[in-house]
Amino acid sequence: MxxxxxxxxxxxxxxxxxxxxxxxxxxxxxxxxxxxxxxxxxxxxxxxxxxxxxxxxxxxxxxxxxxxxxxxxxxxxxxxxxxxxxxxxxxxxxxRPEPDRYSLIENKLAESQFFHDAGVPVADFFKVDSERDLLDEPGFLKLSKGGYDGIGTCAVENLAEAKQVWSELRVKGDVVFQHKVTFDKELSVIAVKSGDQVEFYPMVETHQDLGTCRYVTFPSGVDNDVEQLGFDLVGRIMEKLDCNGLFAFELFLKSDGTLILNESAPRPHNSGHITLDSVDCSQFENHMRAVAGLRLTKPTVLKTPALMLNLLASKAGEFDEQAIADAIEDSELSVKLYGKGTSRPKRKMGHINLWGDDLWARARLLNETLDF
Structure with missing residues (x-):
């Protein structure tokens, strides 16, 4: 066809x-x-x-x-x-994105170095080559390649914890130590490039649960200067990469207004699922436009405020999508279930986008009601 x-x-x-x-x-x-x-x-x-x-x-x-x-x-x-x-x-x-370009950020070590070399603030980091490199201070040990949703990323508070985690991670690949950053908000900016055209999606705030995104909220709750700074930093990376396609960037906002660029993904991202309803052109459509070499659509906001709730499984077993759909009575939302017949703890089974009033109360009620 x-x-x-x-x-x-x-x-x-x-x-x-x-x-x-x-x-x-x-x-x-x-x-x-x-x-x-x-x-x-x-x-x-x-x-x-x-x-x-x-x-x-x-x-x-x-x-x-x-x-x-x-x-x-x-x-x-x-x-x-x-x-x-x-x-x-x-x-x-x-x-697309072109592998000779996204290879510059395809693992966490190369990514952090690329961001740093581009003049974008990042958390202090280094590659762990041996146990002697480990520090007696708070931070994160991360697999350089292959980790996601908190898997392959472990917080450590001291040298003893670092040694234990290092012994477990080192057999799976290269390991990076990232110094702990104290921040007020975790934010996401999605940018997409097709030829000479680059478009940005509005900044959102992500809310994590043990390394996995549980909620995404829009607006992000930051002032215009912070959002513009985020666009400027991301735009600098997009220019240096010169890569066609959609990229998601995770940032930390510190109390002094500084933004720290944490990680990126050369593809549509969980933090962008909210765009299926909050704007007129989702991250998925613009990514495919970029891959096809088409002109991009500049996102126009349709619904604000809005919130995305990730449906994360709490147990292993069969997953009844129809039962989940039937249990939802709220009318100001859309439900996207991913067609996965079995669940396991923390597996993403779908997401719900909500808009209108009392977003947090409605989202938390859904989170408590939908048991799977």
């Missing part, structure tokens, strides 16, 4: 909920999507124009997948950028 004339066929590497929402967005524009991923029963596979089961880090599967599409994008940054560059060169099929 082909795209509407003049729209390229896009291939997505990955078959999770981000791939699903990216696929929905591009199909709504009239485009066709091929999905490559290991699980044939995922939502992304179920709606893709062409579904291919395979390993997104396997050379042979990529060589088989690339020639059937016009351009490729990624669902996560854990794919080997060198492998993508090799396959893109051999098949003459472009990848």
């Amino acid at each position: 082909s795209s509407t004339p003049n729209l390229p066929v896009i291939g997505i590497l990955g078959d999770g909920q981000l791939s699903w929402m990216m696929t929905e967005a591009y199909q709504a524009l009239g485009g066709a999507v091929h999905v490559l991923g290991p699980n044939s029963d995922t939502p992304a596979h179920s709606i893709a124009n062409v579904s291919v089961v395979g390993d997104i880090n396997d050379y042979n599967d990529l060589i088989r997948f690339f020639p059937n599409v016009d351009v490729v994008t990624i669902e996560n940054e854990f794919i080997d950028s060198d492998l993508l560059m090799k396959v893109a060169e051999e098949t003459e099929v472009s990848v």
Whole structure:
């Protein structure tokens, strides 16, 4: 099945909920999507124009997948950028964001160094090569590559804790120590680039629970000067990267008004799910526009204030999506369930976007009512 004339066929590497929402967005524009991923029963596979089961880090599967599409994008940054560059060169099929560019920030060590070299404030950091490098002070030990939602990131308060965590993480890959930053708010800015056009989504505040985002609120609760500073810092990184696609940036706001750039992701991000309802062009649509080489839509706010609630599982077992949907009586919201038949603790099963009055009270009621 082909795209509407003049729209390229896009291939997505990955078959999770981000791939699903990216696929929905591009199909709504009239485009066709091929999905490559290991699980044939995922939502992304179920709606893709062409579904291919395979390993997104396997050379042979990529060589088989690339020639059937016009351009490729990624669902996560854990794919080997060198492998993508090799396959893109051999098949003459472009990848966006361009792997030779996003490789500059594809692991936490390189990312922090890139931010620092660009003149953007970051927390002090260093690579841990041996136990002798560990410090007797608060901070975070992080896997340089592969960590997400608090997995592979551990807070430590002293040397004894650092030694224990180091012994567990070091067998999984390179480890970075990041000094603790005391901050008032954790914020997110999403930017997207297509050719010479760059657009920013309004800043949002993220609210974490043990390293996993539980809520996102808009407006972010900061003044215009802080938001503009965030846009300026992110814009500096986007200019240095010179990479087509959508990027999400996590920032810490300190009490003195300083912003610290923490981490980034070269793809749609959990903090941007609120854009499915808060603005007229979601992060998923603009990302796919950038991948396709189309002009971007400048986001216009539709609903404010707004809040996103992540639906995080509390236990393992079967997941009844219909029961969850039936239990929600609030009318000023939208529900997005990800089609996952089984749950496990902290697994993201869906999200709810709310708007209107009493957002926090309604969100907390939902959080307490929806038991799964």
